[in-house]
Amino acid sequence: MAAEREPPPLGEARPAELEELEDGEELFASTVSTMESSPSSPEPASLPAEDLSTNSNGPKPTEIMLDDDREDLFAEATEEVSLDSPERDPILSPEPTPAITPVTPTTLVAPRMESKSVTSTAIFDRSREEIEEEANGDMFDIEINVSDPEKVGDGMNAYMAYRVTTKTSLSMFHKNEFSVKRRFSDFLGLHSKLATKYMHIGYIVPPAPEKSIVGMTKVKVGKEDSSSTEFVEKRRAALERYLQRTVKHPTLLQDPDLRQFLESSELPRAVNTQALSGAGILRMVNKAADAVNKMTIKMNESDAWFEEKQQQFENLDQQLKKLHASVEALVCHRKELSANTAAFAKSAAMLGNSEDHTALSRALSQLAEVEEKIDQLHQEQAFADFYVFSELLGDYIRLIAAVKGVFDHRMKCWQKWQDAQVTLQKKREAEAKLQLANKPDKLQQAKDEIKEWETKVQQGEKDFEQISKTIRKEVGRFEKERVKDFKTVIIKYLESLVQTQQQLIKYWEAFLPEAKAIA
Amino acid sequence: MEGHLLALFLNLTEGSQQEGSDDGPDFLSEEDRGLRAINVDLQTDAALQVDISDALSERDKVKFTVHTKSSLPNFKQNEFSVVRQHEEFIWLHDSFVENEDYAGYIIPPAPPRPDFDASREKLQKLGEGEGSMTKEEFTKMKQELEAEYLAIFKKTVAMHEVFLCRVAAHPILRKDLNFHVFLEYNQDLSVRGKNKKEKLEDFFKNMVKSADGVIVSGVKDVDDFFEHERTFLVEYHNRVKDASAKSDKMTRSHKNVADDYNRIGSSLYALGTQDSTDICKFFLKVSELFDKTRKIEARVSADEDLKLSDLLKYYLRESQAAKDLLYRRSRSLVDYENANKALDKARAKNKDVLQAETTQQICCQKFEKISESAKQELIDFKTRRVAAFRKNLVELAELELKHAKGNLQLLQSCLAVLNGDT
Numbered sequence: 054m055a056a057e058r059e060p061p062p063l064g065e066a067r068p069a070e071l072e073e074l075e076d077g078e079e080l081f082a083s084t085v086s087t088m089e090s091s092p093s094s095p096e097p098a099s100l101p102a103e104d105l106s107t108n109s110n111g112p113k114p115t116e117i118m119l120d121d122d123r124e125d126l127f128a129e130a131t132e133e134v135s136l137d138s139p140e141r142d143p144i145l146s147p148e149p150t151p152a153i154t155p156v157t158p159t160t161l162v163a164p165r166m167e168s169k170s171v172t173s174t175a176i177f178d179r180s181r182e183e184i185e186e187e188a189n190g191d192m193f194d195i196e197i198n199v200s201d202p203e204k205v206g207d208g209m210n211a212y213m214a215y216r217v218t219t220k221t222s223l224s225m226f227h228k229n230e231f232s233v234k235r236r237f238s239d240f241l242g243l244h245s246k247l248a249t250k251y252m253h254i255g256y257i258v259p260p261a262p263e264k265s266i267v268g269m270t271k272v273k274v275g276k277e278d279s280s281s282t283e284f285v286e287k288r289r290a291a292l293e294r295y296l297q298r299t300v301k302h303p304t305l306l307q308d309p310d311l312r313q314f315l316e317s318s319e320l321p322r323a324v325n326t327q328a329l330s331g332a333g334i335l336r337m338v339n340k341a342a343d344a345v346n347k348m349t350i351k352m353n354e355s356d357a358w359f360e361e362k363q364q365q366f367e368n369l370d371q372q373l374k375k376l377h378a379s380v381e382a383l384v385c386h387r388k389e390l391s392a393n394t395a396a397f398a399k400s401a402a403m404l405g406n407s408e409d410h411t412a413l414s415r416a417l418s419q420l421a422e423v424e425e426k427i428d429q430l431h432q433e434q435a436f437a438d439f440y441v442f443s444e445l446l447g448d449y450i451r452l453i454a455a456v457k458g459v460f461d462h463r464m465k466c467w468q469k470w471q472d473a474q475v476t477l478q479k480k481r482e483a484e485a486k487l488q489l490a491n492k493p494d495k496l497q498q499a500k501d502e503i504k505e506w507e508t509k510v511q512q513g514e515k516d517f518e519q520i521s522k523t524i525r526k527e528v529g530r531f532e533k534e535r536v537k538d539f540k541t542v543i544i545k546y547l548e549s550l551v552q553t554q555q556q557l558i559k560y561w562e563a564f565l566p567e568a569k570a571i572a
Numbered sequence: 573m574e575g576h577l578l579a580l581f582l583n584l585t586e587g588s589q590q591e592g593s594d595d596g597p598d599f600l601s602e603e604d605r606g607l608r609a610i611n612v613d614l615q616t617d618a619a620l621q622v623d624i625s626d627a628l629s630e631r632d633k634v635k636f637t638v639h640t641k642s643s644l645p646n647f648k649q650n651e652f653s654v655v656r657q658h659e660e661f662i663w664l665h666d667s668f669v670e671n672e673d674y675a676g677y678i679i680p681p682a683p684p685r686p687d688f689d690a691s692r693e694k695l696q697k698l699g700e701g702e703g704s705m706t707k708e709e710f711t712k713m714k715q716e717l718e719a720e721y722l723a724i725f726k727k728t729v730a731m732h733e734v735f736l737c738r739v740a741a742h743p744i745l746r747k748d749l750n751f752h753v754f755l756e757y758n759q760d761l762s763v764r765g766k767n768k769k770e771k772l773e774d775f776f777k778n779m780v781k782s783a784d785g786v787i788v789s790g791v792k793d794v795d796d797f798f799e800h801e802r803t804f805l806v807e808y809h810n811r812v813k814d815a816s817a818k819s820d821k822m823t824r825s826h827k828n829v830a831d832d833y834n835r836i837g838s839s840l841y842a843l844g845t846q847d848s849t850d851i852c853k854f855f856l857k858v859s860e861l862f863d864k865t866r867k868i869e870a871r872v873s874a875d876e877d878l879k880l881s882d883l884l885k886y887y888l889r890e891s892q893a894a895k896d897l898l899y900r901r902s903r904s905l906v907d908y909e910n911a912n913k914a915l916d917k918a919r920a921k922n923k924d925v926l927q928a929e930t931t932q933q934i935c936c937q938k939f940e941k942i943s944e945s946a947k948q949e950l951i952d953f954k955t956r957r958v959a960a961f962r963k964n965l966v967e968l969a970e971l972e973l974k975h976a977k978g979n980l981q982l983l984q985s986c987l988a989v990l991n992g993d994t
Contacts, residue, residue: 375842379839382832393825394822404815413957535849544991
């Protein structure tokens with residue numbers, strides 16, 4: 054898809070906005086991090102975004118012009134235009150807002166907005182609720198299923214292919230229902246791209262499911278036992294949850310890489326996701342470097358909100374880990390209970406066989422049957438324990454790690470700003486020195502450098518403010534999602550417990566008359 | 573026949589289900605004693621009624637207060653109590669086993685030794701780990717372990733009491749002199765536990781016995797009844813052993829699940845108190861649910877233990893006692909046959925004929941006596957067994973239902989609240 058810039062076909066208001074935009078490249082700068090300071094138009098990028106470097110510090114984002122796309126998405130997008138306007142303050146409120154902060158300068162492109170042709174003033178007049186409604190109405194009308202795991206190939210080169218089915222009424226997709234085949238590394242590749250693009254500017258990108266060399270090897274080697282089936286099922290469910298979380302994020306949903314992942318039948322192989330590849334090792338090195346940096350950055354936190362939130366997330370992390378460990382123990386013990394109940398059932402059946410009192414013998418056989426059914430019940434409950442409860446907790450532990458990562462990026466961003474200020478100061482001092490030494494040619498260079506660094510400082514400040522703003526929004530959204538998620542999942546889990554008890558009642562009620570019948 | 577004890581498993585621990593309202597491990601509530609009385613055979617009530625009215629747990633021994641009510645002339649008073657320890661019960665049991673006159677009866681199995689080691693170890697570990705957990709967690713676990721200790725304690729009391737009641741109900745054994753001494757003599761019986769030498773002797777005796785048992789069991793019995801009983805008992809005993817072990821494992825798994833609920837409840841509570849969003853109320857409610865449901869699950873485990881595991885364990889011991897009876901009978905049969913052969917030989921040689929005749933007479937009488945009572949004993953054993961299984965299986969099913977319904981109600985009301993809130 055070649056990217057093309059279309060002149061916005063809208064009314065007068067548009068050009069006015071455009072002027073605004075062109076004057077302040079900051080708009081792009083703020084939504085797009087390390088953009089070159091040249092005021093040139095955004096470069097067309099080509100899909101697939103292979104030119105994205107794995108440099109975690111902010112490569113050029115892919116700026117895709119979305120020709121097909123229509124209204125609603127851009128309604129919110131244009132709201133972002135108001136960054137520099139006085140209306141900025143409401144946007145900065147810590148409430149969760151549904152507004153999208155697009156990375157791409159698609160604000161410029163307002164294709165065929167029919168009835169939604171809004172003037173800049175009109176945008177600001179629009180109530181928050183309206184926008185929210187629109188966002189909710191459109192954003193969440195997408196359903197993703199991951200199914201049909203299929204083994205492709207043989208031996209160590211084998212892999213599992215999963216069917217990813219999307220059902221949506223969103224207009225940005227070509228069809229309403231479509232499916233593609235993807236393998237695990239494709240998912241990792243998608244996450245890697247999204248993380249690289251969005252995390253350093255403050256977006257909480259849902260983490261992908263974890264790799265498991267042991268699990269995968271078993272599958273590759275072709276062990277058809279229950280543990281490898283379980284592993285595949287666990288992975289399938291995790292991939293599904295991962296995609297569902299990702300598309301719920303209004304900004305990520307618009308990302309072309311995500312769309313390509315969901316839609317296109319062929320996807321370039323993401324080789325850099327292998328753990329032992331060069332890129333993998335580079336990632337590990339970067340992670341280590343980050344960890345060291347984190348320890349050395351002492352940020353002057355001017356905003357208490359961030360400090361508070363970080364502490365809260367830290368606590369939440371600890372508590373969730375503890376709960377997760379307990380639930381994992383529960384899963385394990387319930388599986389044991391199921392196995393022991395099955396063993397007892399067999400033993401009771403044997404005992405019933407050797408009992409020579411007929412009625413008692415029959416009752417013991419019935420007992421054995423009941424216990425066998427109960428063992429099945431325990432197994433199903435263990436299943437629910439795990440897939441409903443335990444996995445949710447695991448997901449959130451990883452999500453919180455992503456949230457922490459985003460906070461770290463903000464720190465790095467602050468550091469960069471501070472560094473720029475320091476450098477500017479140095480340059481000024483150097484210039485002053487040169488002035489005294491009276492070296493005109495070097496002086497000009499020094500002045501140029503000062504200008505350059507002044508811009509950088511300004512940029513740094515803007516970046517920092519932007520990332521702070523984005524994080525506030527993201528955290529608000531995250532908290533809302535978290536509350537909803539937990540409530541839904543826990544209620545679902547409790548309902549599974551209810552079912553188990555109801556079944557138990559049925560079984561024992563059937564047995565009781567048998568026991569009483571022993572004469 | 574109600575003439576036999578129907579309930580060999582006393583309903584002690586059922587009464588203990590009110591957490592926290594229990595007395596310390598040293599006292600038995602009035603209620604418990606009342607329940608037990610119902611289970612004792614009514615026919616023997618007037619003549620001889622024995623129970624354990626109290627028990628005291630000291631460092632490594634348990635002191636049982638054996639209380640007797642009797643209208644029999646053998647005793648000096650109508651009602652009296654003595655304090656006995658486990659070793660004295662064993663002494664009494666062994667005296668029955670060694671008594672030739674009782675060879676034809678199923679000797680009620682000896683109660684197992686009180687074993688608080690596991691529980692004590694857990695309590696100790698808890699004490700050591702006190703620093704690593706929150707105060708609530710610690711209190712919770714301590715209460716749990718104390719309840720566990722109490723349950724074990726009550727069980728051991730029940731086992732000892734069952735033994736005495738069985739003896740008291742047996743028409744012949746209840747008249748045993750040692751038994752009366754046991755019940756009445758209010759001084760220490762000075763039965764020390766066996767020392768090393770005696771334990772070694774016992775070991776050899778057992779070996780000889782089992783070797784002999786193998787030889788003796790090879791002898792085919794003419795009597796169909798006993799032949800059938802032998803085949804039945806051997807197989808039954810093995811299967812009961814297996815079922816008992818598996819039931820134990822199942823019960824323990826249930827307990828583990830209940831323990832996990834406990835920890836989950838605590839974690840949810842911590843989450844609920846620390847969360848800043850409106851989900852904290854939610855967490856607290858769910859935490860409460862887990863606490864309550866855990867209590868029910870723990871009870872399920874305890875009831876399964878009592879009604880199923882203990883039942884199987886007891887019949888494991890009883891079936892062994894029945895096997896022992898069969899062995900003694902077979903032994904006497906072999907002796908009888910040998911005496912016959914000796915008599916024939918003596919007659920042939922015309923030497924010591926009188927002596928051989930006497931021996932043969934004795935053996936014959938012994939064998940016939942054993943056979944007669946053994947038959948009745950085995951029939952009674954079956955009746956007892958069927959009745960006990962019936963009672964316990966019915967009670968098991970009723971309790972499981974009660975708990976499942978309780979759980980269901982808890983869950984449903986919690987869900988109603990949670991759904992109402994959101």
